Amino acid sequence: MRVARYLALSVAAVLFLIPFYLVLRNGLASEQEITSPTWTFWPSEIRWENFAELFANPAVPLVRSLINSLLVAVLQTVGQLVLCGLAGYGLARIPYRYANVVLYLVIATLMIPAAVTFVPTFVVVSTLGWISDLRGLVIPGLFSGFTTFLFRQYFLNFPKEIEEAARMDGLGHWGTYWRVVVPNSKGFFAALGVIAFITSWNQFLWPLVIAQDQDSWTVQVALSTFLTAQSIEVEQLFLAAAVSITPLVIVFVALQRFLVRGVTETGIKG
């Protein structure tokens, strides 16, 4: 029974790792070897020069698109944590006559996934003149009702005694939040932050709609353009894919603890 379990898990693990193996194999081989009718399991000679050729290829704005992706992901992660964290705390802890009205407006958006309303959002963003613009890529994704709702639920369960101690020391809501509540909630912020970063880095539909000029492409849009048009060498395409997932694999390995918590928080409560 135990042997069967490990056998099943090992077979599954091999299947799960095949795509990563293929990205590396194809990214480091020559085009002849990739398209050869006999399968080679590993390039007979690893072509490190593929890196130089990829980054020197003037038709592939890879560096620019990686910078764009990094900017968008960092700004969206920080922006979401700040805006939604503040709003979640206000909704959980500051008594106000119309707080419930705002809360219902937030909850109503939980039923509607943002992707389904990409046409309406595009209409507004194009009116603002934010097409092919960093603002258009970043700002509409900051106001997640879901993240705000999760923060509110979390702060509702935050130990009141800690906040009361801060009050005794003469801190107002603002001081209590930044100097006591946030430092004591690092794990929760990290969990939602990792999810936000990965989601932002990997998102595709919205950047495809907004980033129409090549200069504003994110790395996903760049990869997709070369994939659908098949306009660059296949080994460069796979190497670019490898480069695009490297930052995320690092985030994944370093912060998996928070990622697991983030998935559990966002999944079950959703």
Place this chain on the structure above:
Amino acid sequence: MKHSRAFWLFVGPFAVGLLVFVYVPIGWSLLLSFFDARNTVTPTEFVGLGNYADMLTDGPFLQSLGTFSVFAAFIVPLTFVLALALALLVNQISFMQAFFRSVFFLPTACSYVVASLVWKLSIFNGVRFGLANTVLGWFGAEPVAWTVSTSPPWYWLVLVTLRLWLQLGFYMILFIAGLQRIPQHLYEAAWIDGASRGWQTLRYITLPQLRTTSVAVLLLLLVAAYQAFDEFYNVLGTDRGYPPFARPPLIYLYYTALGSGGQDFGHGSAGAMILTLLIAGVTLVQGKVITR
């Protein structure tokens, strides 16, 4: 008074953004959906419910809902069963547990675009050197044109396996979290009563205890399948455009509202409104089931 200042200091920035980037767009689109609006985002000619009538009688939109249903009919049960199976297996072992969990979870770090690239150009490449065709070749079979063949529609195999690989780990983590919340004493009591460790405890303890998790997973899977776009666009799209088949709702909306053949925001908005109502209806019903 003091409270209202503090409240808006905390909630104000978010609330303004929510209005401008969620409520205003939906309101504007609702308005546009009653008008003709081609290549412009300002309403031109009032057409009443004409756009809605077009969408609901026009074949392609209804077909896109059919495509979603086919996709969901495969991907939802398959992901559910396989994620649960992986969670049970990983949860039962101790040696190398973290390793296996990480391996199954790792694809979460990948984008649909990268997965599409691997699936389209390497695993299910239609020529002889594709991995699937190489394996078929070992058994003497002819290569299959996986992504362009419509009879049989092999592209479903490509799209379903791709999404399985990407999302299984995520749902496995949810099931593991659910499994770890089951009180151990339930199992001990069952063993004392003579229940077998395998099927009986699974059927009478594990599955009933996982009810909340299961409902949440089903809802998440359904909503995710409803929004399918990335892998369809990247696997099936070419520089000559997108094939006339296998267009789920968001693909259809994308080509209606933003396609190269002219931007039609009247019909695009009407479609977005219909899709929003449908998904809101589903989540409301599901929410009732969960809270009951």
